[in-house]
Every structure is written in C-alpha cells, then in structure tokens.
Amino acid sequence: MKTLIKHGTIVTAADEYRADLLIDGATIALIGTDLERSLADRVIDADGLYVLPGGVDNHTHLDMPWRGVRTIDDFFTGQRAALFGGTTTHVDFSTQSKGGTLKGAVAEWSANAKEKAVCDYGFHVAITDLTDAVMQEIAELPAIGVTSIKMFMAYKDSLQVDDMTLFKSFQMAAKHGVLSLVHAENGDAIEVLITEALAAGNTDPIYHALTRPPALEAEATNRAIRLAEVAGNAPLFVVHCTCTGALEAVAAARQRG
Structure with missing residues (x-):
C-alpha cells in the first residue's frame, strides 16, 4: 500500500522544510513538492502539521x-x-x-x-x-x-x-x-x-x-x-x-x- 502525505513540514535531524512524502509499504519512496495524488492509494493532508520520524x-x-x-x-x-x-x-x-x-x-x-x-x-x-x-x-x-x-x-x-x-x-x-x-x-x-x-x-x-x-x-x-x-x-x-x-x-x- 502506498501512502502520500501532502503539505506537511518534514523535520529531520538537520532541518525542517515543507514537502510531500510518499511511503511505499514501510519505506519512504519519494520526497518532493506537488507530488501527484494518483501515486498513492491513500492521501493524508498534513497542512499545518509536522511530519516526524517515529x-x-x-x-x-x-x-x-x-x-x-x-x-x-x-x-x-x-x-x-x-x-x-x-x-x-x-x-x-x-x-x-x-x-x-x-x-x-x-x-x-x-x-x-x-x-x-x-x-x-x-x-x-x-x-x-x-x-x-x-x-x-x-x-x-x-x-x-x-x-x-x-x-x-x-x-x-x-x-x-x-x-x-x-x-x-x-x-x-x-x-x-x-x-x-x-x-x-x-x-x-x-x-x-x-x-x-x-x-x-x-x-x-x-x-x-x-x-x-x-x-x-x-x-x-x-x-x-x-x-x-x-x-x-x-x-x-x-x-x-x-x-x-x-x-x-x-x-x-x-x-x-
């Protein structure tokens, strides 16, 4: 199953930035801007939210x-x-x-x-x-x-x-x-x-x-x-x-x- 998290603020150990993130199963497959919703089975709108590693x-x-x-x-x-x-x-x-x-x-x-x-x-x-x-x-x-x-x-x-x-x-x-x-x-x-x-x-x-x-x-x-x-x-x-x-x-x- 592929999940697309859109419009979130991604936080890493080094910095933070606004981007979309595509997850394929349990793996981060792609990080980018304006990723197509058709790439995923499920789309989550994370506008105004942080996307953090577990x-x-x-x-x-x-x-x-x-x-x-x-x-x-x-x-x-x-x-x-x-x-x-x-x-x-x-x-x-x-x-x-x-x-x-x-x-x-x-x-x-x-x-x-x-x-x-x-x-x-x-x-x-x-x-x-x-x-x-x-x-x-x-x-x-x-x-x-x-x-x-x-x-x-x-x-x-x-x-x-x-x-x-x-x-x-x-x-x-x-x-x-x-x-x-x-x-x-x-x-x-x-x-x-x-x-x-x-x-x-x-x-x-x-x-x-x-x-x-x-x-x-x-x-x-x-x-x-x-x-x-x-x-x-x-x-x-x-x-x-x-x-x-x-x-x-x-x-x-x-x-x-």
Whole structure:
C-alpha cells in the first residue's frame, strides 16, 4: 500500500522544510513538492502539521513480573500509548530465569508480545544466572535478532550479578559484537542501607532515595566501565544515569575512547 502525505513540514535531524512524502509499504519512496495524488492509494493532508520520524524507546518494561506483581502496561496498552506519543519502536527486556536460558527468555517474552503488539519492538536479554552454556548463548544471540545483554548490579537475591559474571559477560560480548547494558548501583551496600532503614522503621518514600545514594551509583558506574575496558573494551551502555558522579565517569570513559 502506498501512502502520500501532502503539505506537511518534514523535520529531520538537520532541518525542517515543507514537502510531500510518499511511503511505499514501510519505506519512504519519494520526497518532493506537488507530488501527484494518483501515486498513492491513500492521501493524508498534513497542512499545518509536522511530519516526524517515529521515536525509538530503547528501555521499556512491559508486562514484567516483579516481586509478586506485574508492571501495569502489557504490550497492547503500552504500545498504544507509545504510538499516541509518536514512539513507533521500542526495545523491551526479556529476563533470564534462574537456571533458565537466554533463548528461552527471549522466546517467552516474544510469545507474550506477539498476540498484543501494535508497533515495532525488539528485545534486550537480561542475564541473571551465568553458566558455560549461557556464555555460549551470548555468542548466538545475534542470530536470533538480539544484539544486547543487560546485567543488574543491584537488586540483591533477585536480579543482581557479581563482578565475575559481569566481567565474563563483557568478555564474551566484546568478542561477538554484542552490546552490554548495566544497571549500575552497588547492590550490596544498598542492601545494608535498606536493612538498617527497615530496622529503624524508616519506610517513608524518601528512604528509597536515601538508601540508594548517588555515591553508590557513581562507584558502580566506574567499576562497570573499568571492567568493560579490561574485558577488551567491550561496548557498554550505562542505563538511566542519574547523578553527577556517574555522568563524569561516563564522560571520562568516552574521552579515553
């Protein structure tokens, strides 16, 4: 099916200009002025409107089980909301169960999404239990369309991995062109602070922040970066960087190349 969008203001990364745009299936086929309506099966008059590329959200958690509950949006409601906001592609997280496989996690999340999806999506896969077999799976992930792995340095006794898992995963990812993502916080220290806060009866929402101080994010960010460097300069993406110390560690790593 061919769709012609006429009279809109096209916005790119470099500039904006008024033009017509012809789409053939899922491909931009032609950009020009005064394109003939006969070129298309469907014509949209975008006079006074912006024509933008669809947004890409590379970090979502749809229909995710977590400590006895699930995140509120499933793949239909979450994607519907994304489309209303102009996001047309997102990358969700398939999480390995303890004793499970990475491919099994991807298959499980894919099956959950397949019947509900209304926009484009992909998956990262989160490693929680690294074995020799799982190490080999990292090398095989690109063949099934997954090019990124994630490790949590926090959430002790559920998602958190140790430094050996982190380092060995970085090594394998570096060898096979896989991007490593980390949730960078010092989970062990956070667990101590949480235990102390609960013992003192400090359960107000502010204690969520006070038990996860910026210094522990900065420390974990720097540790992940240094491990990735030693592991063969493994490409590393530090997700949701929230404090100055972590940002400075990332900036310094970029300067080092």
